[in-house]
Amino acid sequence: MPEDDLCVTRVPIFQGLTRQEQLRVADFARPVLAEKGEIVYAPGQPVSRLLVMHSGQLKVSHAAANGQEQILRTVTDGDVVGERAFLTGHRPNDLAVALEESRMCVFDHADLAVLLRDYPDISQRMLRTLSDRLSSVERLLAAITSSDVNARVAAYLLDLPGTMRDGAATVRLPMAKQEIAAYLGTTPETLSRRLAALSASGLIELHGRREVTILDIDALEHVATPR
Amino acid sequence: MPEDDLCVTRVPIFQGLTRQEQLRVADFARPVLAEKGEIVYAPGQPVSRLLVMHSGQLKVSHAAANGQEQILRTVTDGDVVGERAFLTGHRPNDLAVALEESRMCVFDHADLAVLLRDYPDISQRMLRTLSDRLSSVERLLAAITSSDVNARVAAYLLDLPGTMRDGAATVRLPMAKQEIAAYLGTTPETLSRRLAALSASGLIELHGRREVTILDIDALEHVATPR
DNA sequence: CGAACTCCTTGACATAGATCAAGTTCGCGG
DNA sequence: CCGCGAACTTGATCTATGTCAAGGAGTTCG
Numbered sequence: 001m002p003e004d005d006l007c008v009t010r011v012p013i014f015q016g017l018t019r020q021e022q023l024r025v026a027d028f029a030r031p032v033l034a035e036k037g038e039i040v041y042a043p044g045q046p047v048s049r050l051l052v053m054h055s056g057q058l059k060v061s062h063a064a065a066n067g068q069e070q071i072l073r074t075v076t077d078g079d080v081v082g083e084r085a086f087l088t089g090h091r092p093n094d095l096a097v098a099l100e101e102s103r104m105c106v107f108d109h110a111d112l113a114v115l116l117r118d119y120p121d122i123s124q125r126m127l128r129t130l131s132d133r134l135s136s137v138e139r140l141l142a143a144i145t146s147s148d149v150n151a152r153v154a155a156y157l158l159d160l161p162g163t164m165r166d167g168a169a170t171v172r173l174p175m176a177k178q179e180i181a182a183y184l185g186t187t188p189e190t191l192s193r194r195l196a197a198l199s200a201s202g203l204i205e206l207h208g209r210r211e212v213t214i215l216d217i218d219a220l221e222h223v224a225t226p227r
Numbered sequence: 228m229p230e231d232d233l234c235v236t237r238v239p240i241f242q243g244l245t246r247q248e249q250l251r252v253a254d255f256a257r258p259v260l261a262e263k264g265e266i267v268y269a270p271g272q273p274v275s276r277l278l279v280m281h282s283g284q285l286k287v288s289h290a291a292a293n294g295q296e297q298i299l300r301t302v303t304d305g306d307v308v309g310e311r312a313f314l315t316g317h318r319p320n321d322l323a324v325a326l327e328e329s330r331m332c333v334f335d336h337a338d339l340a341v342l343l344r345d346y347p348d349i350s351q352r353m354l355r356t357l358s359d360r361l362s363s364v365e366r367l368l369a370a371i372t373s374s375d376v377n378a379r380v381a382a383y384l385l386d387l388p389g390t391m392r393d394g395a396a397t398v399r400l401p402m403a404k405q406e407i408a409a410y411l412g413t414t415p416e417t418l419s420r421r422l423a424a425l426s427a428s429g430l431i432e433l434h435g436r437r438e439v440t441i442l443d444i445d446a447l448e449h450v451a452t453p454r
Numbered sequence: 455c456g457a458a459c460t461c462c463t464t465g466a467c468a469t470a471g472a473t474c475a476a477g478t479t480c481g482c483g484g
Numbered sequence: 485c486c487g488c489g490a491a492c493t494t495g496a497t498c499t500a501t502g503t504c505a506a507g508g509a510g511t512t513c514g
Contacts, residue, residue, distance in 0.1 A: 070373060436511085
C-alpha cells in the first residue's frame with residue numbers, strides 16, 4: 001500500500017533502514033485522517049499511539065489556565081507527534097489540533113516498542129530529532145523573553161520559506177494570524193499593529209490575508225536583530 | 228575508583244545496566260572539576276565530551292544578543308549536559324557555567340558511541356530524559372508567556388523542596404536572586420519587588436538572602452494560579 | 455573584627471504591549 | 485455572484501514590568 005509506504009520512507013527517524021526493513025515497519029502503520037479543526041490529542045487524555053505526519057499540518061500548543069495559548073510548534077510532513085506518551089508513559093500536557101485536513105500514519109505503542117528493539121537505528125535518529133526540537137523550543141523561549149515583538153515578527157517572516165521574484169521575496173503565512181500571534185507569544189492585535197507598522201515603513205507589503213512580500217530584506221534583518 | 232563508580236551508578240541513563248556493565252562504562256569516564264564561575268562550555272565552542280554531574284550545580288542559559296540571559300535549566304547530581312553536541316554534532320548555542328564548585332564525569336564522544344552501540348538500554352533512557360527536558364522547557368515557556376511574574380514567583384517557591392516546621396515550610400533558594408530572576412524571565416528588581424509584596428501581604432517571610440518561609444501555602448497556591 | 459565587594463532593595467519614571475470595544479474586510483459556501 | 489461569519493484591523497486606555505540610579509545589607513576574606 002503506497003500510502004503507508006510513504007509514511008515510512010519520508011520520515012527522518014526511519015531513514016536509516018534498508019528498503020526491506022522499511023517495508024516491515026510499514027506493516028505496522030495504519031493511516032488516519034484528521035479533519036481541519038479536529039483534536040488529535042488533548043491534555044490528560046491517555047494516548048497509546050505515535051503519529052507520523054504524512055500531509056497537512058497540526059499545531060501543538062500549551063493551553064494555559066487563563067485561556068492564553070502558546071503554540072509550541074507546528075507539525076508537518078515527516079514530523080513525529082506524541083512520542084512523549086510513548087517514551088515516558090505520561091499523558092500529554094499539550095494539545096494537538098489539525099490546522100487543515102491532515103493524513104498521518106499511526107503506530108501502536110506496543111508495535112513501536114518491537115521496532116525500536118529490533119532496529120536500534122531508530123532510537124538513534126529519534127534522539128537526534130528530540131535534541132533538535134529541544135534546541136528549537138529553547139531558541140523560541142530565548143527569543144520571546146529577550147526581544148520585542150517587532151523583532152520576533154521580523155525574524156519569523158525571514159524564517160519562512162519564500163519564493164523570490166525580482167528582488168523581493170514573497171512568503172505565504174502557514175497559519176492564520178491569530179495562530180502566528182500565539183506562536184510568537186503575543187496577541188492578534190499586537191501582531192496586526194506590528195505588521196501594519198512594517199508595511200508603513202515600506203519593509204513589507206501585505207496581500208490578502210496570507211501573503212507577505214518582503215521589500216527590504218536587509219532592513220527587515222536589521223529589525224530582527226535587537227541591539 | 229569509587230569516584231567514577233558513583234558517576235555511573237547515580238545517573239538515570241546508566242540505571243538499566245547490570246553492575247558488570249556499569250563497571251565497564253565507568254572505565255570510560257574521567258573525573259573533572261569546575262570551580263565556581265567557571266565556564267564549562269560556551270556557545271560556538273566545539274565540544275567533544277559529554278558531562279555527567281556528580282556534585283555541585285551548573286546553570287545552562289541562552290545568552291541573547293542584547294545581554295539578557297534566559298536560564299534554561301540548572302543541572303545537578305545525576306543530570307547530563309552537552310548531549311546535543313554528541314547527538315547532532317552541532318556546536319552548542321547555549322552557555323554552561325558552574326554556580327558552585329562542581330565535580331563531573333566526562334565521556335569522550337567516541338567512547339560514548341561505543342557504549343550506545345553495545346547497550347541499547349542507554350539510548351532508551353536517554354530518550355526518556357530528553358523527552359522530560361522537552362516538556363519542562365515547554366512548561367517554562369508557557370508559564371512565562373501566559374502568567375505574570377507574581378504567579379511565576381509563587382509557583383517557583385512552591386516547586387522548591389521545602390522543609391516543614393510547625394505548619395510553615397522553609398525553602399532554601401538554590402541560586403542567587405539574580406539567577407532566579409533570569410530563570411523566571413524577569414529582572415532582579417522585579418523579583419525583589421514581588422517577593423517584598425508577598426512578604427508584605429504575609430504569605431511569606433524572608434530570612435537572609437537564601438531562606439524563605441512560606442506562611443500561607445494555600446494563599447500562595449492561589450497566587451500561583453492565574454485567572 | 456572590620457573593610458570591601460557583591461548582591462539586593464527601593465524609588466522614580468518610561469513604555470511596550472495587553473485588553474476592551476467597535477468597525478471593516480476577506481473569502482468561503484451556497 | 486452574493487451574503488454571511490470569521491478573521492482581521494484600528495482606536496483608546498491601562499498597567500505590569502523594564503530601566504536607570506542610588507542606597508543598604510549580607511558575606512567573605514584578610
